[in-house]
Structure formats: structure tokens, C-alpha cells
Amino acid sequence: MAIQVKNNITWVGQRDWEVRDFHGSEYKTHQGSSYNSYLIREGKNVLIDTVDHKFSREFVTNLEQEIDLTTLDYIIINHAEEDHAGALTELMSHIPNTPIYCTTNAIDSINGHHHHPEWNFHTVKTGDTLDIGNGKKLIFVETPMLHWPDSMMTYMTDDAVLFSNDAFGQHYCDEHLFNDEVDQIELYEQCARYYANILTPFSRLVTPKINEILGFNLPVDMIATSHGVVWRDNPAQIVEKYLEWAADYQEDRITIFYDTMSSNTRMMADAIAQGIHDTDPAVAVKIYNIARHDKNEILTQIFRSKGMLVGSSTMNNVMMPKIAGMLEELAGLRFRNKKASAFGSFGWTGGAVDRIQTRLMDAGFDIALSLKIKWRPDASTLEECREHGRKIAREWALHPLEVSTPSVSSAAQVVGSETEPLADADICMICSVCQWVYDPKLGEPLQDVAPGTTWSDVPESFLCPGCALGKSVFDPM
Secondary structure, eight states: OOEEEETTEEEOOEEESSOOEETTTTEEOTTOEEEOOEEEESSSEEEEOOOOGGGHHHHHHHHHHHSOGGGOOEEEOSOOSHHHHTTHHHHHTTSTTOOEEEOHHHHHHHHHHHOOTTSOEEEOOTTOEEEEETTEEEEEEEOTTSSSTTOEEEEETTTTEEEEETTTOOSOOOSOOBGGGSOHHHHHHHHHHHIIIIIGGGHHHHHHHHHHHHTTTOOOSEEEESSSOEEOSOTHHHHHHHHHHHTTOOOSEEEEEEEOSSSHHHHHHHHHHHHHHHHOTTSEEEEEETTTSOHHHHHHHHHHOSEEEEEEOOBTTBOOHHHHHHHHHHHHHTOOSOEEEEEEEESSOOOHHHHHHHHHHHTTOEEOOOEEEESSOOHHHHHHHHHHHHHHHHHTOSSOOOOOOOOHHHHSEEETTEEEOOOGGGOOEEETTTOOEEOTTTOBGGGTBOTTOOGGGSOTTOOOTTTOOOGGGEEEO
8 A cells, every 4th residue: 555655755665563573583573663665756756765575576566556667767775674675676577777776885785685786776975966857856865884884865855855764763563654643652662662772883873974964954844764654743853862862861760680590689689679769769760580571672771771780690600691692782782871780699609790790891881889699688688789779879870869867766876865976987978979878887898998997087088989079078977
């Protein structure tokens, strides 16, 4: 079924309600997807992209109902992946001499998939134009590594439509084509999921490329994506969202994910989450067992988070395999401006937590202290986990945390009707900037401050572990 997009532009793509895996089985498409192909009929007839290879014959059959294939003047391939250009072999078997316009890198990709070097390729680069009649032109913009080296966008003058390739899209199938016709919550969930799992590694390229396109001073009335909806209602909204997401995005949330053999690490995760919530009720905390949950959803939550905690039981002196795989994926996604910490339980030996911590550091995360517990946590070790969560909440806080005023019974020793102030050895000090707490009973081993050291005896060179400021920013708690 064809759908009019605007004036002489028609959608001739394919909805795929059944697809559940993309990029092999790495990306789960619970909402299906669509393969958006566009037919332009002006002075010249132009086809922009095709559909996934599994729909090749269906696509060509449907296209023949819209137009005599022999009257197609140009084929534009914005991207050579098989979900975009998969039907080329079937289409070109009918019209083998039709010119194909694409980037230089795309020729290598297309030939790698289809093995037809004899096709009539025409290479384009940023700023090149193609006259399609009726006073209208196509302008090409190369977008290498968004998300393949061959990627480009195509802009149609007069109608002011940007055929944006993978950018601004989503794996989201709906009978409606336009953004103002679908469930807005679902739409933005899928947009964020798409960006987090596919475009995050290239965030450093997103902002300059968008600014380059905006620098052409071309009006954009509509963004026609390769997957999901066409943005006709305020298309700038998704552009603004991409600029926000590309700028080391984070919300006030923490993601915890783990794998466990005997539920010991799960118990730790629950207790850590309790400690975080006790100290900072405003922060959103999500917990996932990676063996039972959609990893793309976990990655999307990490993308949204200011920090994450990764837990694993120790198995054969290393971390659980699904955790190792997830950390490899995180290294590839190259998240920035995020904190991380490792935790886990072990039995006779405990190598998992150290390995996780090392991999998190290699992946570019800002590392906090890790936590190991031997065997199944008891009441005291669960309290240790909660305290670890409290410390994480203080160190990772994005806003000032309220410090409850100690009650008389906890802050002083009662003698008759009067109170005695706490001894120096019992007074905790709190950083007024990041809310990190110095407890004299614990000291600060990383700065060689021994347990039992009163605040007055802490060296003047002491720096807050949370914000690296000196003693002058601390107040009595």
C-alpha cells in the first residue's frame, strides 16, 4: 500500500510486524519495524532506497502497481545495508541500466552485498545536486559513520523534505506513517532505544553533522526516515532531542544490573538500591537481572543514567559470561560522562569484581569503589551493602541532599535533663558540596587516614573523595 507523504512524494516501503531481531540477534525489535522507501514523481521519477531483502519480490510487485519501472530515471541509495538496499538485485533485474546515485563508500558495500559491479553507479558527495525537474533538486549530504561509512542524507528542495537515512528513526511499526498520528510515549521510548543502542558510539559526530546541515540554511518541513515514522509535525523536535542526547546525556537515575548463581548477588543489588533510595529518594533506581531481561532495554537505561552498578557472582574465578558480554558491548558503545561501580559475592575465591572494575575503567567510566561479599549476605553484610548504596548516592548526587537533623538520642548522650555533646571521635563531617561523609570510625584508607582519626587530626592536605575539594567545605553532620 502506497501512502502520500507530500505533494508528489509517496511512501512505497514495507511494514514488518514480525521482525524481532536486528543486526543478527543483537537488537531486539519488540515493536517490529518498517523499511521506508520513497517514490518521487516530478519531471524525473526517483526512487529513494528500497526495503529489506526478504521483501524483495513483494516490494517490486507493489512498486510496479505505482509506476512503470522502465520510467524510473534515478535510484538514490542513502545506505547500503540490506534493510535499506536489500531489494536492489530484484529491482535491477528489471531495469539494469537505471543510474544509481550513492557515495563512493556505498559502491563497495553494494557490490559486497549484491556482486554487480556493472551497475550504472554515480558517486556523489556533500553539496552535489541532481535536477529532478519542475524547478526542484535533490541535494546530497554525506554522513559517514552515522552509522556506516557509506551513509548519506538527501534533501529535496521546494518541498523541504530531508530523507534522513537512519538518523531520527526508530524500529517501530505502526499502521500510521506520521509522528503526530502515533502514541507519543511509545514513539519517544523507541527513539531513545534506537539512539542508545545504535548511534551512541557516534555521538561526537552527531552535533557537528547536524550543525553542518543547519548551516545550509535550508528549511526542513518534514524528515522522512528510513525506519519508523515520518516527522511532519514539528520535525525540529527530534533534531533538538538528538542534540541533547549527543551531549553526554544523563538523567538523575542509576541502573543496577547483575547475574547470579545462588541469589547472593541479587540480595546485594536489592540492599544497595535500598541504600541509594534511603539517601536520595529523588533518584530513579532500576535493577535488572541480565540473564532474564532484554539487554537493549538495560543499555537504554544506562544511556539515560548518571551511573550504573554491575554485579556478578564469581564463577571459575571470573565474572559470569553474560556480564562479560555486556561489558564488551558497553566498551563498544563508548558511553561518556557516566560513573560505575562493581559488586558481587564469592565463595572460596573472588575474581569477578576486580575484573568487572578493570573492564569498566577500560570502557571509560568514572569508577567508584567496588564491594565484595563472601558467601550469602547476612544481616550485617546486607547493612554494609545498604551503606555502600548510601555512599554511592552521596557521591553521585546531582543536587544537594537533605541531611536529617540527628535526634537527641542519636546525637548526644543524655545525662539527667541535660545533654553532653559528642566527643570529637564521634563527630562525622559532611561535604557541603557533594554530601560525602567523613566518619572518624572509618577514616579514609585511600588517603592514609586511619580509622579513629578525628577531623581535627585529619591532614590539611585531605581532599574530599567525592568532589576533590579541601577540608574547608566540610561541616559537622
